[in-house]
Amino acid sequence: MNQPIKILLYYIMLLFAAQIICPIQGALAQQATIQGDFADPSIIRVGNTYYATGTSSEWAPHYPIFTSTNLNDWNQIGYVFDKTPEWISGSFWAPEYFYNNNTYYVYYTARRKKDGISCIGVATSKYPDRGFIDHGVIIEWGNEAIDAFVYNDNGQLYITWKAYGLAGKPIEILGSKLSADGLKLVGESFMLLRDDERIGLEGQSILKKDDYYYLFTSVGDCCGRGCSYRVRVARAKSITGPYELYKDNPLLSGDDEWKCTGHGTFVTSPEGKYYYLYHAYSKTTGVYTGRQGLVTELVWPEKNNWPKFVALPKPVAKDVTIKDNFNGNTADKAWQWDFRNAWPVIKQHGGQLHLSGMVKDGNASGIALTRRPYTVNYSMQVSVVNTNRAQKGLIIYGDANGSIGVGVTNNTVEFWEVKDNKRNVISSATAAARKVDVKIVVNPDFTCHAYWKQSGDWKELTGDMPRTIDNLTPWDRSPRPGLNFSGPATSEAVFDDFTLTYHP
Template sequence: MKSFIQWTCCLCLAFNHIHAQNILPVIPGDFADPSVIRKGNQYYAVGTSSEWAPHFPIFTSTDMKSWKQSGYLFRKAPEWTSTSFWAPEYFYHNNTYFIYYTARRKSDNVSCIGVATSRYPDKDFTDHGIIIEYGKEAIDAFVFNDNGQLYITWKAYGLDKRPIELLGSRLSADGLRLEGEPFSLMKDYDRIGLEGQSILKKDDYYYLFYSAGNCCGRECNYNVRIARSASIQGPYENYAGNPALGENEQWKCSGHGTFVTAPDGASYYLYHAYNKSSTVFTGRQAMLAKLTWPGANAWPEFRVLSGNARPAGIKDDFRGKVPANRWQWDFRNSTPVVKQSEGKLHLSGSVKPGNAAGIVLSVRPASQHYEMQAAIANENDAVKGLAVYGDANAAIGVGVSGGNVEYWMVKDNKRTVLASLPIKTGAVELKMSVNSQVAVSFRQGAQWQELTPSAPVSPDFLPPWDRSPRIGLHFSGAENEEAVFSRFEVIYK
């Protein structure tokens, strides 16, 4: 096996200096606002989960090029929270792992910053509640240890009719409360947008790395900029070469990352970006860059690195004792009940009134071109099958209901059956092929039979503004019914 340093030398590409080809994400699929930490030779990364539960997925790696999901920060949301689980930030201090995170407060829907701690990097976190509430919004926490004095920084005033600010405060030694008055690191007088900040100290300067522009969706223009100051409290001077990390031939809207130091002392930046070909259909994927310093007091440079493999598909026969870590769902609109035993996954539960799409037990797609299959192992009047799910009012699926198989769509809160055919009793296999159009088919023997709607179906209406659609197993029925699956597979094209 190559060492981490050998791999870095082989794969690194000078950003904006070398023709960008075959730059692959290190964590494929929607994994926005990543934060990374190292313990020994093991790396851990946590990312935004937004409106999917469980909250804040955690991945682990030994080389930062290949990652595997190991857990979640929260299996159950903290009592004070409601929605919008954004921008988690790792920090290690006093033999304790901290994750500072953003969520909306249940009582008034204001985004605040909370903190949870554990003796382990990827499990058993205890929530300590809100640590920062600031006006109409406090998001994007970052913690910096300045020679023993802890500081925490965050974004404020994003919802006010005034310039956004990056604010900072001294943080208590136990990491659980602010001390003293907040101070301003930078104000957005030019209305470019400021957020997703990180700080490094090098030679005579504090370097502030921040994201500017529109983070999300088809019209994004995010990029990473650098400023520096002789004092952590500023004033900060912007780098004349900004943006320091932006668009290349394959990736756009780079931003919101944090740094980790490798065993050899090198600094690496884990951040997110949209692939130009799949854009909102795979969301903001985790990318890696190396930070280099040309000389003392010189401005640093990013060199973009590539992952080493294209995304692997998924093949699940449900033989494990518990469902795989990969599954998530829209917690705002559904409450699934998931059980797995003897090679079967049982899916049931309830939905919020007005949810026309039902329950989707979903995974993060790693490509915009894929084929998805499932085998249905039970019969009832509930709809049981596959779906591509953007939100409760935006989904496309194929399912078995009673004696029929149907191709359905939910758009603008209205459910429409696009095509339907009768089927025989017994097990049914379903398939969805997704590209610029969606095709569905079924089989009860050797041959697949396509369900053909009156007009082609495009998935373009599915992506929410800040996240990618999810794909997976679907159930819509009474609470005393269930869907039983004996196989699920995703094949990337």
């Protein structure tokens, strides 16, 4: 082979390789629309403003509320429940926004305290982002009633839900008429769809377009490392059915960057376009960032044709730095805690955050005041201002029996971990009795490093082996970074200048 041909073949091979590699690199540079641990999202539009809420599981306050004017840039502005309703023990799942008769509704799933059964409750407000009043249980159905969705069919309200998920028989999506005030069921229930394949069926939503009602559902396993979620569609001439499944399902099942897509709801733009806000896991960060919020467009090619989703450009990932200087007298809305295992007292004044409170017996991790994780490549640091015998510092919190952190106790700085509810000090150093800066760095390989300083350069606290956050992933949520306090209720941690930097 002569030299010019060899050179030509060489450049052809380079071009071919670039075509293979570049799309993968581009996909890995995508980020979610609503980043970090925002499962089962629901969305409405009020004028030109969109509001979204999603599952909060065991984090309090419950059901975060985000707002946007363009479906791309979202800001958190509050919660549906700042305090836990008295009847609920946990599992705050799948909130559903609805608007009717000048009233905003959130239909939601939660576990009932008296018997541990998941029921559907409802709360109302005159505003989409605050002031929700709980009305308690609206649906209890055997061993489980979850995933409410409400539809207004020419003035008649209907509510649908998932039933029989724990009954040892095929799951059914059931429906019923609702009273005009949206607070109680009316008449007999009916079945819209049944999971005869026994693959999982939930997260339904309904649209009416031309001559058909379209029923969108999520099938497969929703959560965790073995998830298999995807979106199907069926349609009927009546809201009560019978529904015909689309032969080319699934309609949405992920792409090069995202997997386990599903459990969303629709909203129309001021221009009349249909958009679907749903959740998915990143194929890069997986369970460590949880199910994140994404948006796609729904179109019908022709009248009475089956619909299809059209992918929208996702935001390009970039460094994000969150600084909290604790200004003002109210803590930032993004902070949450595990309300089953800790009861924090949070005070903010003078540019400092004061954290104290009580924990459940056996909680070796202490109080974790956390934020939703965006990536698994980040660093966070904070100044611990006061000196006492309580543990004060930073934490990556999976659950009360699984966490890792760095903090100050008296004049000792400790890199520590909790496994199986037992606390172990990995490494320690002696500090002077004054302000201590502490830092945690998490790398893309999930390894975790701890540092401290009082002046000069950072000093690493090293252990006998590398530590990772790999064991800190509860089934339905991700491990979270944040502040930590563990000590007597009469004591406190005082923090200054918190910084959290995410890298794509």
